[in-house]
Amino acid sequence: MRTYILRRVIINIPVIWLVATLVFFATNVLPGDFVAQRIAQQDPTGGSDPALRERQIQAVKKDLGLDDPVPVRYVKYLRNLLKGDFGISYQTRRSSIEGLKDGLPYSLQLATMSLIVAILTSIPVGVISAIRQDSIPDYILRFLSILFLAAPNFWVATMAMLYVAQWGLWKIPVSQAPLLWEDPIGSLKLFIIPAVVGGLATGAGIMRLLRSQMLEVLRQDYIRTAWAKGMRERTVVVRHALKNALVPVVTIIGLSVATLLSGNVVLEQLFGIPGVGRQIVVAIQARDVPVVQSFVLIVATFVVFVNLGVDLVYGLLDPRIRYS
């Protein structure tokens, strides 16, 4: 077991290095110059003197450490990464992590609330749909889940905003975005709709997987044994069937934790939540290279280790899976 974990961690190191390399070259080598763009926007003379413009560009590049050739910068970048230095944001001149840290609580709250909605809806619905297979409730629930998978979340969110607001049940709080521990009621008012929209979309996927897993497990011999022993339906379904059907569901939940944590760009944009997703869009539009680099690197590292964690949880939930 220990050697298995160790091997997996070692395999992950080249992956993280590849992510760092790819994102470095994607942001540095491809066309589109941050400095020239910025100066062109801010130069009052409008670039009438090309020599002067060139001097300005060189000065700014030197200031940002962009005057070295790309390979030198690449080595420097990797060396700084090993030291835990992710670079300085071009926009704020602070460490590029700092800005993302500001947004993290908002994204975390949205992610947690969405995930709670997803689990609370998908697990009961998936179980009911499986144990009452081909009944009317099963058809309705399946239809709803397949509809929520197909409907784009920006459209569902738009419809929720337009109609719920039209019926006068809810107003978009535009002025500020409070966190749960700062202003519980105001925060819930802001987060409830995006959390439900995001959660139902994730939940629809989990529900479909859980249903097919449950159907498979319910046909196993040990379920028949449990019925034959005269156990209550609840015990059979929850203790014997659900516990075993949850194994692959854990993967999906784990992976959606990873994607939810990277900030839901669309929902944050729509509802004015100053989370990580919105900050990263701003950074991309401003070509703030270090912020984008560090964000992608952190998310990718997180995803890689969540995958490892999911595989290990598999072993805990299903003792038949052994790692060599």
Place this chain on the structure above:
Amino acid sequence: MAQSQVSVDLPGVAGVPRSLSDRPVFVRAGVHIWRFITGKPLGAFGALLILIVLFAAIFADQIQRYDPNQTFTKPNPAYDPELAAQALVDPTVRLQHPPEVFEEGGVLNRLGKPSSQNWLGTDHLGRDLWSRIVHGSRTAVIVGFGASLIAVTLGVIVGLASAYFGGSFDFMIQRIVDTLQAFPPLILLLLFNQVVADPTLYWITISLGLLGIAQVVRIVRSSVLSTREEVYVMAARTIGASDTRIMARHIFPNITAPIIVVFTSTIGVYILAEATLGFLGLSDPTRPSWGKMVEEGRRQGTGEPLMALFVGGALTLTVLGFNLAGDALRDVLDPRLRGRGGRPGF
């Protein structure tokens, strides 16, 4: 698919019932399609939705009722014929009233309600919404099929080679696939489209396709790993077939089922991704995109939800069609999933 031989009423040679494989090819195709429709009604419904979208995309110029850029006007509600008649006699009347009172000509029919003239109403610039949606289907179809084709073509080549040769080459490819899958996809897409300065439809299609390769490689690789050990592959190698020949003639034909499934079921994902980009204002500005139209509808505020409703409905039905058809195809074609847990789900 259906290896079971179903006897047909027509007697064959010497009264022996003829098997389906003796019938002409279009009869066989018809029987298979009929079995698909009766066995998988939801999948058939999805296929119908796909056919409608394809039809709309191909014949957009024929089924549009108006040019998508033509604007519509409605009679000026503020026009007052009496005052206008007075103004002809006495010019000072004009100074006492706002100017639109005197203009008989129409004003732009912004966000018009559905009518016999405009079936789905008009958008925020007074253009016919039905024609806009029909033309938007072209964008969706190009992105969906294009990106899926790119991802499947490259993914099959890489996945086949990776699983066939194995060893350190396979290890390397798998780490690259891990890397691509670890990236937050939407962020990578945003980055890509910022880098290429002006995001044309073709750039978006190509970047989506490149991002989709990783998933295809995974699926192809796992199918090849089991096919590689088959006896006929060993036989081909024994008689001296080259690696390329084994891959192309012996392995590839046996992994077409998962390839077709992944091709169909990812089209919807790409259409959604393009719409999301459009919603965030990063799609090709010269083409009507459904995502962009939902965003335009949202901007009109709470009083006018119809535009966003119709456009989003079209988008949802399209994606629904591809999802349903993809799932049904998986049940029919993918033997690993066939017959799991009684009747397979949709």
